[in-house]
Amino acid sequence: MLNAPQKATGVYKAFKLVWCEYYGDPPAYKGVTESSEYIAVRGGLSFNDFPNSNYWTTWLPTNKRFMTWKEITRRITQAQSEFLNFLNHSATATSLILKCKMNYSDGSDSTATIYTEATIAQEEIWCFPAGYTQIGVEAKKTAGKTVSNYQLWVEDQASNVISEVITFVIDIRTYENERVFYFENSLGGIDSLRATGKRQDSISIERSLTEKILSDYWESDEAFRQIENYDNSYVLEYAISSGFKEKKAVISQMIELLISRDVREYRNSKLIPVIINKDSFTLYKDNDDQYFLSFEYSDAFSNKAYSEI
Amino acid sequence: MTIALINNIPAVSLAKNPIAVKLQTDAFISSAGTKCTVILDFNSGEASQSETFTFNYTKISDEQLFTFRNAPNNSGLQLPAFVSGDKHEWLDSIVLYLYKNYYLKRDWTIERVDETISMEAKFAGTEYNVTGVNNVVNMLYVVNNGTDTVVEDNFSIVLDIFMISMLFFRLPKSFYPKLQGISPPIC
Numbered sequence: 001m002l003n004a005p006q007k008a009t010g011v012y013k014a015f016k017l018v019w020c021e022y023y024g025d026p027p028a029y030k031g032v033t034e035s036s037e038y039i040a041v042r043g044g045l046s047f048n049d050f051p052n053s054n055y056w057t058t059w060l061p062t063n064k065r066f067m068t069w070k071e072i073t074r075r076i077t078q079a080q081s082e083f084l085n086f087l088n089h090s091a092t093a094t095s096l097i098l099k100c101k102m103n104y105s106d107g108s109d110s111t112a113t114i115y116t117e118a119t120i121a122q123e124e125i126w127c128f129p130a131g132y133t134q135i136g137v138e139a140k141k142t143a144g145k146t147v148s149n150y151q152l153w154v155e156d157q158a159s160n161v162i163s164e165v166i167t168f169v170i171d172i173r174t175y176e177n178e179r180v181f182y183f184e185n186s187l188g189g190i191d192s193l194r195a196t197g198k199r200q201d202s203i204s205i206e207r208s209l210t211e212k213i214l215s216d217y218w219e220s221d222e223a224f225r226q227i228e229n230y231d232n233s234y235v236l237e238y239a240i241s242s243g244f245k246e247k248k249a250v251i252s253q254m255i256e257l258l259i260s261r262d263v264r265e266y267r268n269s270k271l272i273p274v275i276i277n278k279d280s281f282t283l284y285k286d287n288d289d290q291y292f293l294s295f296e297y298s299d300a301f302s303n304k305a306y307s308e309i
Numbered sequence: 310m311t312i313a314l315i316n317n318i319p320a321v322s323l324a325k326n327p328i329a330v331k332l333q334t335d336a337f338i339s340s341a342g343t344k345c346t347v348i349l350d351f352n353s354g355e356a357s358q359s360e361t362f363t364f365n366y367t368k369i370s371d372e373q374l375f376t377f378r379n380a381p382n383n384s385g386l387q388l389p390a391f392v393s394g395d396k397h398e399w400l401d402s403i404v405l406y407l408y409k410n411y412y413l414k415r416d417w418t419i420e421r422v423d424e425t426i427s428m429e430a431k432f433a434g435t436e437y438n439v440t441g442v443n444n445v446v447n448m449l450y451v452v453n454n455g456t457d458t459v460v461e462d463n464f465s466i467v468l469d470i471f472m473i474s475m476l477f478f479r480l481p482k483s484f485y486p487k488l489q490g491i492s493p494p495i496c
Binding site for chain 1: 312313318319320321324325326327328330332334336337461462463465466467469470471472473
């Protein structure tokens with residue numbers, strides 16, 4: 001997993017436009033004009049939020065959000081990786097400094113600089129690791145103290161806070177079933193879901209059969225098969241519950257998981273691509289006091305064979 | 310005016326929403342054309358009962374024969390003849406009666422200017438050019454023909470978009486490999 005900041009060049013592109021008129025007999029290009037450079041981020045806003053949106057001009061600089069709609073307070077385990085994509089909307093910021101305030105169980109706190117990235121251009125998107133182990137909280141904390149939660153934010157070279165503050169609460173509870181999913185969110189960032197509910201595993205097998213044309217007379221033989229099974233493949237399928245979540249908003253934000261083009265399950269130290277299978281989901285009902293999401297998914301590949309390495 | 314970008318494209322846009330590019334040009338038209346105008350000039354007198362003039366243009370198939378009557382009806386083809394009173398009021402009433410004609414109401418803007426009635430086609434083009442016969446003794450019938458709008462042949466607008474990067478845009482190529490590239494297990 002990522003343990004140093006990286007420019008998230010995969011989620012944004014610079015582009016230029018060239019336009020002109022084309023007419024006459026024979027037609028010819030006239031008035032060729034080239035635009036300045038623009039940036040397109042692989043993300044979007046919902047149908048109703050997009051029209052007349054001031055997301056880039058006002059909303060983002062005011063709210064200073066990371067590229068996510070996830071809650072600003074998140075409950076994670078020490079081992080869980082997290083990622084924060086940050087778009088440098090500031091015209092004056094040339095360095096991005098990820099700061100961490102560690103709040104201890106005895107009520108005290110300490111602050112450390114986690115990363116310093118210099119020579120940053122405006123509108124660049126940087127992906128910061130944010131997990132407890134990823135950013136080395138254990139090594140940066142005051143010896144002998146227990147971190148109950150830590151807060152991350154981004155400052156510029158003049159110590160101006162240019163991002164929101166995200167609080168990661170360390171969940172010390174142990175769950176019998178715990179699976180972590182990572183997925184691309186609507187703004188091109190990486191969100192996670194730690195599912196603590198039960199999962200049901202099943203298998204879907206596709207058999208390829210062929211039927212032999214028999215002669216008029218055939219002999220009974222132990223090895224003789226009229227129907228030949230010449231190829232099989234299988235896909236592992238899963239039905240899982242997110243486990244109970246405390247806030248309705250957390251379930252709403254799982255829409256990001258359900259509509260994501262790229263979902264990975266962290267399994268055996270690998271990010272295994274999976275496909276969300278169902279098309280319709282129940283999110284919540286009025287007067288619910290606990291929230292969970294059930295969904296089905298399968299591996300994004302089929303297997304020709306079984307193995308146990 | 311040469312082609313121009315008329316909307317503000319934000320420095321940063323979201324690719325999953327439309328990125329509008331509005332281009333404007335008038336080069337499509339090489340000659341804008343002119344509107345036909347007709348002056349009914351009553352400076353030398355007034356119209357009397359039963360005097361007529363015709364009004365015809367190619368956009369309509371029927372020739373319009375206008376007749377001045379002391380008591381005009383609502384046919385759109387009868388106009389009030391001058392009987393007595395103020396000349397300007399009489400000319401204003403002619404404008405009202407001309408507007409009772411369906412075609413004139415649809416295709417022309419009519420107003421009184423001093424002792425004349427000025428008519429201007431609503432659109433440019435030779436199909437509004439008027440031919441007519443004037444049998445009104447005290448009316449000058451002046452027609453200034455219009456010209457057609459001329460457009461450029463094969464006109465189109467070209468818009469090219471160039472990506473400025475050698476990096477792949479799809480996520481599996483450039484996104485998760487960065488997460489996997491450095492691989493201390495998280496569990």
